[in-house]
Amino acid sequence: KNQVEQSPQSLIILEGKNCTLQCNYTVSPFSNLRWYKQDTGRGPVSLTIMTFSENTKSNGRYTATLDADTKQSSLHITASQLSDSASYICVVSGGLTTDSWGKLQFGAGTQVVVTP
Amino acid sequence: DTGVSQDPRHKITKRGQNVTFRCDPISEHNRLYWYRQTLGQGPEFLTYFQNEAQLEKSRLLSDRFSAERPKGSFSTLEIQRTEQGDSAMYLCASSLQLNEKLFFGSGTQLSVL
Numbered sequence: 001k002n003q004v005e006q007s008p009q010s011l012i013i014l015e016g017k018n019c020t021l022q023c024n025y026t027v028s029p030f031s032n033l034r035w036y037k038q039d040t041g042r043g044p045v046s047l048t049i050m051t052f053s054e055n056t057k058s059n060g061r062y063t064a065t066l067d068a069d070t071k072q073s074s075l076h077i078t079a080s081q082l083s084d085s086a087s088y089i090c091v092v093s094g095g096l097t098t099d100s101w102g103k104l105q106f107g108a109g110t111q112v113v114v115t116p
Numbered sequence: 117d118t119g120v121s122q123d124p125r126h127k128i129t130k131r132g133q134n135v136t137f138r139c140d141p142i143s144e145h146n147r148l149y150w151y152r153q154t155l156g157q158g159p160e161f162l163t164y165f166q167n168e169a170q171l172e173k174s175r176l177l178s179d180r181f182s183a184e185r186p187k188g189s190f191s192t193l194e195i196q197r198t199e200q201g202d203s204a205m206y207l208c209a210s211s212l213q214l215n216e217k218l219f220f221g222s223g224t225q226l227s228v229l
Contacts, residue, residue, distance in 0.1 A: 004158075034217065041222070041223075041225070042222050042223070043120070043207050043209070043220030043221050043222050043223050044159070044207075044218075044220050045220070046217040046218065046219075049217055089158050089159075091158075104161065106158030106159050106160070107158050108156065108157050108158050109156075109157075109158055
């Protein structure tokens with residue numbers, strides 16, 4: 001079973017509207033949570049990285065939240081633009097060892113389509 | 117362009133053939149990662165290098181797969197005797213330090229006919 005679950009699987013929104021994507025994880029112990037944006041046919045691009053002590057982090061019109069107690073994160077897109085059409089992937093880094101990279105767990109992504 | 121570059125962008129091959137992909141990481145990054153991604157899924161970890169040392173391989177990396185990073189700079193991923201199930205996007209990423217964000221290349225899309 002995947003340790004990182006994202007919802008919805010896909011969504012369609014009108015240009016200018018807001019939307020929120022969800023990420024639930026079971027990875028434990030926890031190191032950090034990342035959101036990536038992946039355009040079709042391209043590699044993922046980092047949006048935010050949050051550690052255990054961070055509740056929210058913004059990157060332009062993208063705002064990520066983290067509740068480490070309930071193991072939930074959300075990515076909010078404000079005033080969506082056509083260029084926001086992409087897959088948004090939640091990635092959780094586990095472990096408290098010095099080399100926790102290897103425990104990166106990827107969600108399947110939420111496909112967002114912004115229509116004019 | 118100083119990002120991660122991968123070559124080729126696309127590769128079509130017949131089942132049973134060998135293929136090799138190349139990744140050039142960001143020059144000062146000593147950590148390099150290979151991932152595989154199929155449609156509608158997130159990337160799956162294949163292997164990881166710190167400098168020239170291959171430190172970990174996923175069990176997804178069967179004995180038909182081999183990766184090298186001979187001088188701690190670029191890396192190659194070779195798949196021998198390709199199978200249709202190998203069809204996927206192969207992504208390379210690099211990072212400078214542990215737990216820092218990964219910078220991904222645009223990937224190599226492999227299609228095995």
